Amino acid sequence: MILKYDEVVRSGVAKQVADNIRSAIMDGRLKIDERLPTEEELAKSFGISRPTVREALKRLAAENLIRSRRGPTGGNFVTRPDPEGLSAAITGAATLLVGIGAFDIDEIITARLETETICCRLAAANRTDADIEALEAEIRVQLDETISDEAFCASDVRFHRALVNSAGNGPLNLMMYTVVEAFMPITNMIVSRVRDRRAVAGFHKQLASAIKNRDAARATEALAAMLAYLRDNYSTSLERRERALAARA
Template sequence: MEPSYGQIVTTSAASQIADQLQQAIMDGRLKVDERLPTEEELAAQFGVSRPTVREALKRLAARHLIRSRRGPTGGTFVTGPSPEELATSLGTSVTLLVATGGVSLEEMATARLEMEAVCCRLAAQNRTDMHLAALEAEIAQQRTASLSDQDFCASDVRFHRTIVDAAGNALLRFLMNAVVEALMPVSNMIIFRVRDRKEIVAHHETLLAALRDRDGEAAVAALGGLVRYIRAQYEKAEEARKAARP
């Protein structure tokens, strides 16, 4: 039985069609791996032109909800978006928000502190020896004086990604992708000229010690010290930027 859809008005028809098809996927009327009707059939169902349907399908493809397959058994099929794809999309959106001024530096610091604090508490309970070893390895690399700024930033991201992984919560891991994979690289780009690497490493060492002791509150306190330091570097970077203006 074909899913039924509401009437489409003339404005934003493609958007409405995409939204109705998405809703059909979300509520189970359209199943993963189910083949959609052809463009011609969808156009007849919705009472619109084929180009309008084609635009709606492009929107669904951009949301990773459908895929196309060629050949005798080809067509357009419903697909379940992978967590990795969704996380990447979320991270890209957050990066764009920061780049366009939609998120302030203070909001970045606050969001990171509050969200990663939850991960620190859970990581203190759930971390394994493998997580501790990974954190130790990143700190050892960060102590290397010859390490480039780019590689230091990459190690910084991996350090905090490991804490998120140690929390053992799939939804937090997805949500924290916006912080670790998007906000942290932006943050590092802003402060890398004014920060002291040794200071960053010292905070990482304190955080590692708290996780080793399974002390969640000490881990949150260590994270708070790190974020306060980063906030101070934001101010220094802003002062340096203003001073460099002609």
């Protein structure tokens, strides 16, 4: 039997049904692209109502574990887990934690330095010409003084996303999604008014050049200098904010 119907108890039934099906997917009892039993069949097997089954299926769909298809051959099918989708869920939680101050700037900088250093080392070994072009394209955007701060920050995120991609390591890419998509936008928002955009683009040029020349040591040095600059600007920004609040008080 693929699904363990007898394990379901009555409290929180929809959640337990979803957990039961999720376990079957995760341990391979339900395969990628396999069709789930119909709502009626699930309701009968679990001994629950069809609305409860629908609620359980909605939970699984929200986690990108199943997808629905209409028509005579339709139904609910096990979907291949999407790393980006799974990372996005983690990133949402991380963004909230950063926003409420659960992590301080030193923790964030340390996390970025340690993890992006690995990316720099692998990128120097594995980068392709297309990776270098992606990095250099963002530098060209950043050197355009007419773009807005929002556009500059978005390019900054894309640059580091391209850096991670150039490492050529899928699990690392998944792990770095939160660092790039959650930590960077929050810190960029805080330092955007005090940092020199030309200085940031200059650090990026050093990084891209080192990776292009497959010089991991120089790439990590450029990364460390850039993050030290970010830390200093973060502190400056917070000091200005505190002075402004004190003046208003």
